[in-house]
Amino acid sequence: GESVGLHLPTLSVQEGDNSIINCAYSNSASDYFIWYKQESGKGPQFIIDIRSNMDKRQGQRVTVLLNKTVKHLSLQIAATQPGDSAVYFCAEIPSYNTDKLIFGTGTRLQVFP
C-alpha cells in the first residue's frame, strides 16, 4: 500500500538556526502535498502546500521542496524560533482518490535557546 513517512522522529535545533524536516512518500502518482504543524493540545495547522508540477514553493520563513525523482519532500524553516516547536506532518492527496488526505508519521521539532 501507499505510505507517507518521515526520516527523523525528533529534530533539535538551536534558536536562529535553519531547520529541515524530511518526508518520503511512496505513491509516485500523488498530486498534492501539504505540511502541517501541530502544537500540543491542538489540531494540525496548515503551513504550506505544493503541487506535483512544482519543485519548490516559498512562504513566510518556510520553503517546501519536492523531489519527484526520489519521492522526497522537505520543509525548511528559516531562523527557527521557540514558537516553531511542534510536531510537523507531511500529508499527501493521492491522485487515485482526491477525497483522502493521508498523513505521514510526524517529526517533533524542539528549539532550544
Added chain:
Amino acid sequence: SAVISQKPSRDICQRGTSLTIQCQVDSQVTMMFWYRQQPGQSLTLIATANQGSEATYESGFVIDKFPISRPNLTFSTLTVSNMSPEDSSIYLCSARTGDEQFFGPGTRLTVL
C-alpha cells in the same frame, strides 16, 4: 479559511458506553472528515462524511462502531460506540474548502 469547533473537548467514559462528538464549522463545506490520533502518533482517517450521503469508511473502521451523521453543510457528529480502553484516543474533525483542509482542536477520549 474555516474555523472548526468540537464538543466535548475531552471526556472520560466507562467501557461499554457510547460517546457522541459534535463538530461545527463556521462556513458551509462539502467535505468533512473524522480522524483518530493515538497519543504520540500520526492521524488516521476514519471516514469521509458528505452531506446527503452515507459516510465512507476506511479499512478497519465500520459504521456500527463509528456511526456518523452529516445533517447539513456545517455540522457532523461521530459516535464511538460500545467503547473499550483501546478506543482511548484523540478524535479530530476536519473540513475541506477548496484545496485547503482544516482541523478542529480534537476531542481527547479516555475509556476506563
